[in-house]
Amino acid sequence: QKEVEQDPGPLSVPEGAIVSLNCTYSNSAFQYFMWYRQYSRKGPELLMYTYSSGNKEDGRFTAQVDKSSKYISLFIRDSQPSDSATYLCAMTKRNDYKLSFGAGTTVTVRA
């Protein structure tokens, strides 16, 4: 069993739709949860991170963590064609700088 599971998609949505992405994990020691965005032929860049359980909102993006279910989500509201990218979840334990990544979900927002 992989430590972090993420459906690779691909996911195609019309402009303005809500995009819902999620990851599950098996290691209960994970405390920090991140979402990276990777445009085609570019390196990943950090989009959001949350600590432990709860929600975090940043503009059109909302990250949720449910540690009891070992499940994290990223929602993109009012999606735009510029949101077309691969989204990777990543997580790490407290005082650990090494990240465990999901496989990434490729999202296409159609104009």
Place this chain on the structure above:
Amino acid sequence: NAGVTQTPKFRILKIGQSMTLQCTQDMNHNYMYWYRQDPGMGLKLIYYSVGAGITDKGEVPNGYNVSRSTTEDFPLRLELAAPSQTSVYFCASSSTGEVSEQYFGPGTRLTVT
């Protein structure tokens, strides 16, 4: 404001050849990492370093070597290239601290034939 730079951008190697992938960061980060990314597989950690002179193996180190003689540079060496090493390689760096964003370079696309 260069961040993390990687050279070359693309490379084609023949089986058995060797090469060094270069990585440099100008953010004075102590931590540096090498990942490989294969389609549908996410990022796998090859090697990492917590400072000059200190390196350690990640998840998939076989067939690779690293060195870290300065804070800025973290080259990755491939000896006796094999087709299984065809991948996109990313270098990243981060500062110390409890939650530290990893900054990634643009990647090197390597094909071994």
